[in-house]
Amino acid sequence: MDNQYKNIFMRNIGLLTEAEQENLSQASIGIAGIGGIGGLAAERLIRLGVGNLKLTDPGLMEASNLNRQFGSSTLNLGQSKVKVAVDEIKDINPKASIVYTNKGIWNEGDANLFVEGIDFLIDTMDFGLFKQSILLQRAARRKGIHYLFSTAIGFGAISVVFAPTGITLEEYDGLPLDVDVDDPKNLKVSLDRIVPIMPAYINDVQEVQDIIDGKRYVPSTCIGAGLAAILTAGDATGVILGKDVPKAPHYTFFDVVDRKLVVGKMKR
Secondary structure (H helix, E strand, O other): OOHHHHHHHHHHEOOEOHHHHHHHHHOEEEEEOOOOOHHHHHHHHHHHOOOEEEEEOOOEOOHHHOOOOOOOOOOOOOOEHHHHHHHHHOOOOOOOEEEEEOOOOOOHHHHHHHHOOOOEEEEOOOOOOHHHHHHHHHHHHHHOOEEEEEEEEOOEEEEEEEOOOOOOHHHHOOOOOOOOOOOHHHOOOOHHHHOOOOOOOOOOHHHHHHHHOOOOOOOOOHHHHHHHHHHHHHHHHHHHOOOOOOOOOEEEEEEOOOOEEEEEEOOO
């Protein structure tokens, strides 16, 4: 580590060894989806000392993002989400490499291209993009890297890490391994697969099902999004540093209102 890097991240030492900090400086992490979770996860990873980030998101800042979106303000409405995030974090560690596109993930080719040059893949895309998520996890498996999916659930969050030789996202979601992702009828995922632990403060389960079915918007807060980002950054760095991180079919769920932390296991 050079002196500038040491000066920036010296407060990490004691919780991380110098060798671990060096490993993070060499790590390359891709994040697909730079929304409320992905943007903050990128910032957390840069502050941890991750040396290389690859980001993609096709979205623009909207007024409805202001309650949770990292970097959002009334001054940048209509601007690229990913560019706003990059502008916010690029000077934290000037030696870090941060590359980005506003293309997003739409097909297998996009997924294959995005995993090139990275050694860990994070999926924090919008809720319900099952096709895109499956394509990304398939691409990660082919490349032999871990894939992490994270989402906010109310005032809580869930994180699931998929090892390249472990179960697939299709198996986790209860879908056939050879499912045709181009036919939306094939991508019906049951409620218990998406929300394995229902927060006690959610009284109307039908509302949750309506969200999954795309009949209403996804309610969210900065608390759930922030918690998901922290779980994401923690699990990603844990895998990179060889720590004991739960892998699918296990998941990690934490809710600050229910005061509940669960490492559960999805039934196969």
